[in-house]
Amino acid sequence: MHEDHDTTTLGALLTNDLIGITRGRFFPLPARARAMQKGCGWVPANLGLTPFDDIAADNPWGCTGDLRLSPDPDTEFYTRRLGEGGFTGMLCDITTLTGAPWYGCGRSFLKAALEELKTEFGLILQATFEMEFQITGASWDAAPAFSMQAMRRADGFCRTLTDALTDIGNAPEIVLPEYGADQFEMAFPPRPALEAADKAVLTREVIREAARLQGYRATFTPKLTPESVGNGLHIHFSFLDRDTLQPVTHDPAAPGGVSKACGHFVAGIVKQMHALMVFCAPTAVSYMRLLPHHWSSAYASFGALNREAALRICPMPPGADPAKAFNIEFRPTDSTSSPYWALGVLVRAGLEGLRQQRPTPPLLHGDPEALTDAERLGMGITRLPASLQEALDAFIGNKTVTEWFDPVLVDGIRTAKICEIHKTESWNPAELCRQYARIY
Incomplete structure (x- = not known):
């Protein structure tokens, strides 16, 4: 110490x-x-x-x-x-x-997956977590989204928060007032994936404490009210070569600029995405956010510069080295998830894609809802689970994914989700939002 x-x-x-x-x-x-x-x-x-x-009374661990x-x-x-x-x-x-x-340790699960990625394919995953949250209890005047007014009214909170995040070695690259009421977004520099997950865990607690000290409350709930915009936890990732430590995510000659290895990895995620939602959107309220036309990725898909795509190629600033700046964003995740488990299952799914040498998925342009059923089918674009029950069913029914886990853990996830589903099934949307906002 x-x-x-x-x-x-x-x-x-x-x-x-x-x-x-x-x-x-x-x-x-x-x-x-x-x-x-x-x-x-x-x-x-x-x-x-x-x-x-x-x-749950029938949880597999008991006393x-x-x-x-x-x-x-x-x-x-x-x-x-x-x-x-x-x-x-x-x-x-x-x-x-x-x-x-x-x-049952998410941190160990992520470490093991990253080691397999490095050992089998010579790839080191770089990652960062982009966070959205809302402040309640503040007496700020209303201000337009993204505006200077919205930023300046929160200056004391943001300065306290930035200082504290700097203390833990996670100084943000950007802090901005977002579209929602009293909503903020913070982005951080990329770093080795395990460290990125560690910093994400601590950053959420620092944000909560900084708000508390100002007399406010920070909430990461996916939906504060049924009418409000959602709060996501976007995961950005890219790859370095194990031996040279050079970036290997981008290939300027390939469609979309996606390297062969990155394309395999992305294809594995798209293939297994339905079953991953029980880790990436793990609560009943998560599915109030994952709706079409909400820029929160309601479909398992891959796109370029497209916020309706679950995985998207991110834009690069002018003059940036494409090899270094090129990265992929996974958008369905929210902050009711664990950074360890969410990133860990993405790596596991990506490993499946690499082992099977799955081809890079076709790029989605525009809103998937605008496509016909036949067009979506031809592109392999499918609607993600619309409820926690659907996500649990997708997980339990996917032998490939469940085999990543000890059977006792699979049963523990099943019993916990059923317990949560039964508790929340009688709540109307407003009550569902209120109860989760109280926790998150």
Whole structure:
């Protein structure tokens, strides 16, 4: 632990679960230093919690089993400029009592997938997470979307937030007032994929704390109200060659400029996308955002500069080196997801595409709703699940995807989702939004 950490600060050992909630254990001095070195106990059944802290009676873990939160010293953080004393801690892998990775650890799942990508195909994944969120409880005057007025009224909050994000090594590239009421978007520089996921987990907590200290509340819920715009968590990725560390995502001679390896990877994601939604859009409210004509990607598709495409080739600034600037954006994800699990399943699906050498999908131009059924069928464009139940069915029914996981975890996901579906099925849209906004 850094010597300059305020002695009154609790130390946090943190993990991020299947539904994007950061949970952990918290230690005051003098226990803090030992905990940060040795880790602490954890419980398997924690993974079966719904967003509302319900747990299915038939979950596969029950009251038995013990695990460890094993801190990674490379993830140590200290937000020295965020409130009195800030807060400090480390992100953890969940391990068995013998120190082996636990099958229910999203961070370990992502690490293993990235290692296979590097070992089998010589590819290093670079990534970043683009976040949208809304502020509630502020007394700001109304202001036009994207305007200077909207930015200046939030100046105190944004300065506090930027300072705190700089403290954790994730200074944003851009902060902007978005289209929605009191909505903001933040984008960050690309970095190695595991580090990008680590930073995304911490960044959400820093945003929440910065808002709290201003007397506001930050919410990442996919839908604040039925009428509001959605909040997404867009995942950008590109590839480096393992041996040369040169970018290998772009090929100027290929359709869309997509390299052969990148095309295989994207094709694997498109093929498995329906089953991935249980990780990328893992809550009942997620499907109020994933609607046609909402720029949130209601169809499994690949496009260039097209915000209705689930995967899109991003624009490059004038004068940029295309080899370095070229990247792909995955748009259906929201912040009820775990950055580890969401990115991890994208890598797993991409690996399937690479192994099968699937051809680059055809590029979607325009809104998929404007195409006929036959046109969509010919391009392999399919409607994504429209509910959590449909997403769960797609996952359970996909043998390729379920085989990425221990059968006990598959059963744990099934029981947790059914529990959440039963709890929320009687809520009208307004109540659904209100309840998830309370959590996220």
